[in-house]
Amino acid sequence: MRVSxxxxxxxxxxxxxxxxxxxxxxxxxxxxxxxxxKPSDSPTGTSKLIKLNESISQSESFQKNVAYxxxxxxxxxxxxEEIEGEVGNLEALFAExxxxxxxxxxxxxxQKVDLAIDSLLNAANRSYDGKYLFGGxxxxxxxxDFNADKSAIELQVSAIDGEHNVKIGPSTVQKVNISGDELxxxxxxxDVFNTLIRIKDxxxxxxxxxxxxxxxxxxxxxxxLNKLSYAGNIQSYLQSTSEMIDQRVLNMKNLVSxxxxxxxxxxxxxxxxxxxxxxxxxxTASSILPKSIVDYL
Amino acid sequence: MGISxxxxxxxxSLATYQKAIDIxxxxxxxxxNPNYTRQRARxxxxxxxxxxxxxxGTGVKLDNIDRVKDGLIEAQLINNSQSYSRHNKESILLGxxxxxxxxxxxxxxxxxxxxxxxxxxxxxxxxxxxxxRNNVIFNAQNLADKxxxxxxxxxxxKYDVFHEFKEQTDRVNTLLSEINEFNKQxxxxxxxxxxxxxxxxxxxxxxxxxxxxxxxxxxxDQNNMASxxxxxxxxxxxxxxxxxxxxxVNNKLTLVSANNPNPIDLxxxxxxxxxxxxxxxxxEYQSGIDSIFNKLVEKVNALHESGYSLxxxxxxxxxxxxxxxxGELEINxxxxxDPTLISVSSDGTSGNGEIxxxxxxxxxxxxxxxxxxxxxxxxxxxxxxxxxLTNEKLAEANKMVVDNLEMQKASISSVSIDEEMTExxxxxxxxxxxAKLIQIANNMLEQIMGLI
Numbered sequence: 001m002r003v004s005x006x007x008x009x010x011x012x013x014x015x016x017x018x019x020x021x022x023x024x025x026x027x028x029x030x031x032x033x034x035x036x037x038k039p040s041d042s043p044t045g046t047s048k049l050i051k052l053n054e055s056i057s058q059s060e061s062f063q064k065n066v067a068y069x070x071x072x073x074x075x076x077x078x079x080x081e082e083i084e085g086e087v088g089n090l091e092a093l094f095a096e097x098x099x100x101x102x103x104x105x106x107x108x109x110x111q112k113v114d115l116a117i118d119s120l121l122n123a124a125n126r127s128y129d130g131k132y133l134f135g136g137x138x139x140x141x142x143x144x145d146f147n148a149d150k151s152a153i154e155l156q157v158s159a160i161d162g163e164h165n166v167k168i169g170p171s172t173v174q175k176v177n178i179s180g181d182e183l184x185x186x187x188x189x190x191d192v193f194n195t196l197i198r199i200k201d202x203x204x205x206x207x208x209x210x211x212x213x214x215x216x217x218x219x220x221x222x223x224x225l226n227k228l229s230y231a232g233n234i235q236s237y238l239q240s241t242s243e244m245i246d247q248r249v250l251n252m253k254n255l256v257s258x259x260x261x262x263x264x265x266x267x268x269x270x271x272x273x274x275x276x277x278x279x280x281x282x283x284t285a286s287s288i289l290p291k292s293i294v295d296y297l
Numbered sequence: 298m299g300i301s302x303x304x305x306x307x308x309x310s311l312a313t314y315q316k317a318i319d320i321x322x323x324x325x326x327x328x329x330n331p332n333y334t335r336q337r338a339r340x341x342x343x344x345x346x347x348x349x350x351x352x353x354g355t356g357v358k359l360d361n362i363d364r365v366k367d368g369l370i371e372a373q374l375i376n377n378s379q380s381y382s383r384h385n386k387e388s389i390l391l392g393x394x395x396x397x398x399x400x401x402x403x404x405x406x407x408x409x410x411x412x413x414x415x416x417x418x419x420x421x422x423x424x425x426x427x428x429x430r431n432n433v434i435f436n437a438q439n440l441a442d443k444x445x446x447x448x449x450x451x452x453x454x455k456y457d458v459f460h461e462f463k464e465q466t467d468r469v470n471t472l473l474s475e476i477n478e479f480n481k482q483x484x485x486x487x488x489x490x491x492x493x494x495x496x497x498x499x500x501x502x503x504x505x506x507x508x509x510x511x512x513x514x515x516x517x518d519q520n521n522m523a524s525x526x527x528x529x530x531x532x533x534x535x536x537x538x539x540x541x542x543x544x545x546v547n548n549k550l551t552l553v554s555a556n557n558p559n560p561i562d563l564x565x566x567x568x569x570x571x572x573x574x575x576x577x578x579x580x581e582y583q584s585g586i587d588s589i590f591n592k593l594v595e596k597v598n599a600l601h602e603s604g605y606s607l608x609x610x611x612x613x614x615x616x617x618x619x620x621x622x623x624g625e626l627e628i629n630x631x632x633x634x635d636p637t638l639i640s641v642s643s644d645g646t647s648g649n650g651e652i653x654x655x656x657x658x659x660x661x662x663x664x665x666x667x668x669x670x671x672x673x674x675x676x677x678x679x680x681x682x683x684x685x686l687t688n689e690k691l692a693e694a695n696k697m698v699v700d701n702l703e704m705q706k707a708s709i710s711s712v713s714i715d716e717e718m719t720e721x722x723x724x725x726x727x728x729x730x731x732a733k734l735i736q737i738a739n740n741m742l743e744q745i746m747g748l749i
Contacts (some may be wrong), residue, residue, distance in 0.1 A: 001706065001708050002708050002709070002713065002716075003330075003713065004707050004708060004711035004713040005328050005334075005710055005711065005712060005713055005714050006329070006331070006707045006711035006712070007704055007708060007711060010703065010704065010707065011704065014700055023420070030381070036401060037677050038392075038395055038396065038400075038682070039395045039398070039400055039401075039681055039682025039685070040391075040392070040395055040681075040682040040683075040685035040686040040689065041678065041682075042682075043678075043679040043681075043682035043683040043689075044679060044681070046400060046401050046678055046679055046682050047651065047675040047676065047678065047679035049401040050400065050401060050405075050671065050674070050675040050678065051405040051671065051672065051675055053407065053408060053411070054407060054411045054660070054671050057408070057411045057412065058411065058414075058415060058418075058660065059414035060415075061418050062421060063416070063420060065418065065419065065422050068422055068423070069422065109672040130423075130425060130426075131422065131423070131425070131648060134450075135648070136646070136648065137642075137646040137647070137649040138643070138646045138647060138648060139425050139646075139647045139649055139650035140646075140649040158646075159646075162644075162646055162648060162649060163422075164650075165651065165654060165655075166422050166587060167418055167421060167654050167657060167658070169663065170661050173654065191439075196486060204541065209542075292557065292714040292715055292718070293714065293715045293718045293719065294714065294718060297718065297722075
């Protein structure tokens with residue numbers, strides 16, 4: 001084939017451009033640390049990345065929900081344990097009352113019951129981050145309080161049966177509260193507060209409380225223990241969900257890494273190779289391109 | 298036979314080799330001219346004479362100055378240039394488009410849409426939190442800003458493409474007019490025995506430039522006049538140059554001839570890419586974005602309107618987004634000024650975040666074309682990337698063919714300085730020998746004159 005001067009120049013420039021493009025590509029990969037910097041670098045990879053990043057971001061959002069719900073449940077369980085402690089003490093106190101030797105001191109027991117009512121009321125009205133633990137979904141005012149003449153405890157909100165349903169997975173919604181309704185039942189006559197008020201009133205008037213009232217307190221205690229177990233299950237479920245989300249996020253980040261991360265060692269070797277080729281091309285061109293027969297005439 | 302005959306032969310020889318050296322000099326002078334086609338001196342023997350029953354050779358003559366080229370390669374080069382320019386231009390334009398989307402990164406619509414949906418999810422846990430409500434508004438504003446920017450930038454690219462198309466159309470008209478002028482000049486040399494090689498080179502360079510801009514067909518007549526058509530419509534010949542203008546017909550950007558209102562069928566060159574990106578690609582991408590955000594507005598508003606706000610009056614029927622039109626996602630201004638109007642309670646209680654939870658679930662629902670909103674968006678971005686990559690690869694493939702053809706063309710038609718210098722030495726030797734011959738003939742004549 002006849003080789004003209006223009007061909008030499010064109011051929012050199014075309015190869016040089018190709019080499020510089022290769023160097024630029026490897027260079028961009030090294031300094032960005034990513035193989036995909038724009039959709040056309042890998043259209044399917046970009047699509048995968050968008051979906052993976054959404055899943056990671058969503059999972060991190062679920063993780064926040066789980067962490068918050070766990071704190072809320074911890075606070076709920078702590079309050080329920082406090083109530084359980086008070087109710088347990090009250091049951092022991094009721095056993096003492098039945099002892100004839102303690103009959104003269106019924107008023108003293110009445111004072112103890114009175115203090116226990118305050119303590120229960122305090123625990124039942126406890127809040128976390130502006131939310132009443134047992135107030136259902138009405139956060140506007142505390143759910144339980146004495147009526148005007150302090151003779152009974154009444155609901156201060158319209159309802160306490162609202163559920164806190166929290167999304168903790170793409171298709172998982174978990175209830176993360178124990179509603180006041182679930183724990184204390186219907187507030188009015190036979191709830192634990194008003195039952196204890198009746199017991200207190202009896203003791204203060206020197207009478208032994210009725211067995212039916214003591215049974216109501218026992219029933220409340222039994223329900224409370226059930227709900228504590230239920231709350232513990234929720235805590236445990238949230239805990240394991242949190243670990244699963246962590247694992248899921250880790251797996252997805254690995255997938256992202258596989259899709260985008262540059263093998264720096266490989267890229268550096270490739271870069272060295274390209275630079276070497278570039279030097280050879282320059283050296284060869286510098287000795288061949290300027291030469292012609294004119295130099296020897 | 299006289300000695301003067303030696304003088305005649307030598308004189309012709311001197312003149313012929315001097316012209317041959319002139320041609321080589323012209324070649325060397327144009328060695329770096331990319332449009333130049335090397336020329337060759339076609340040397341042949343002069344017509345012999347019959348004298349005294351012998352046929353005598355009368356020396357050498359310059360028959361013609363040949364332009365060394367291969368018409369087949371030129372035709373292939375024109376076809377492949379159209380294809381290369383089309384894919385290369387489309388790849389560049391789509392490269393600009395894909396950059397607008399800022400994907401894959403935290404600044405893209407995908408991440409902002411995910412953040413927006415996640416902010417509803419987080420609000421559902423603590424629905425009475427004003428800071429989380431503000432977070433929803435903040436994420437919605439970020440999303441709205443990005444969508445607006447992408448749509449505005451797509452509009453800007455479309456505007457720029459239209460103006461580039463118009464400028465290129467003007468250039469096409471200029472090229473056609475220049476080709477017409479060259480055709481006329483070439484025709485004026487019709488009577489000459491030699492062809493106007495340098496004019497042909499200039500005209501071919503114009504045709505090559507035109508082939509990169511638009512799909513053309515070129516025919517040459519016996520007088521070397523080039524007749525060019527664009528998309529089957531007459532463009533130029535030796536007597537007339539057509540003019541074209543850019544027009545938008547049925548939302549398609551196209552060329553229209555001055556004497557024919559029908560749109561030209563563009564299939565190659567940069568004008569095709571400009572027309573395709575203006576008429577099809579950008580509209581398709583905008584429509585893809587529009588359908589995603591129309592659906593988002595529809596789904597979010599439907600749920601939001603069924604919820605109750607947090608403010609004292611617990612209002613319902615409030616839209617979160619006022620509208621999505623013209624690429625602008627508008628958030629209800631009342632909500633921006635009073636975040637308690639965000640209606641996420643399904644029963645009016647302040648701790649109910651059911652509606653927020655349902656809104657966050659839109660991100661996992663197949664609400665558009667059997668896919669989630671983000672999957673639709675990922676498909677759109679992937680499509681843009683694919684189209685850019687395909688054009689880039691096709692441009693690379695066409696470039697290889699064009700480079701190869703240009704190398705073949707250069708192999709045949711470009712100047713080799715080594716070759717030309719060798720030719721010059723060869724012609725110089727012949728010139729020297731001819732001069733020597735004159736000297737010898739002169740000596741012979743002097744010898745004879747000395748006898749008298």
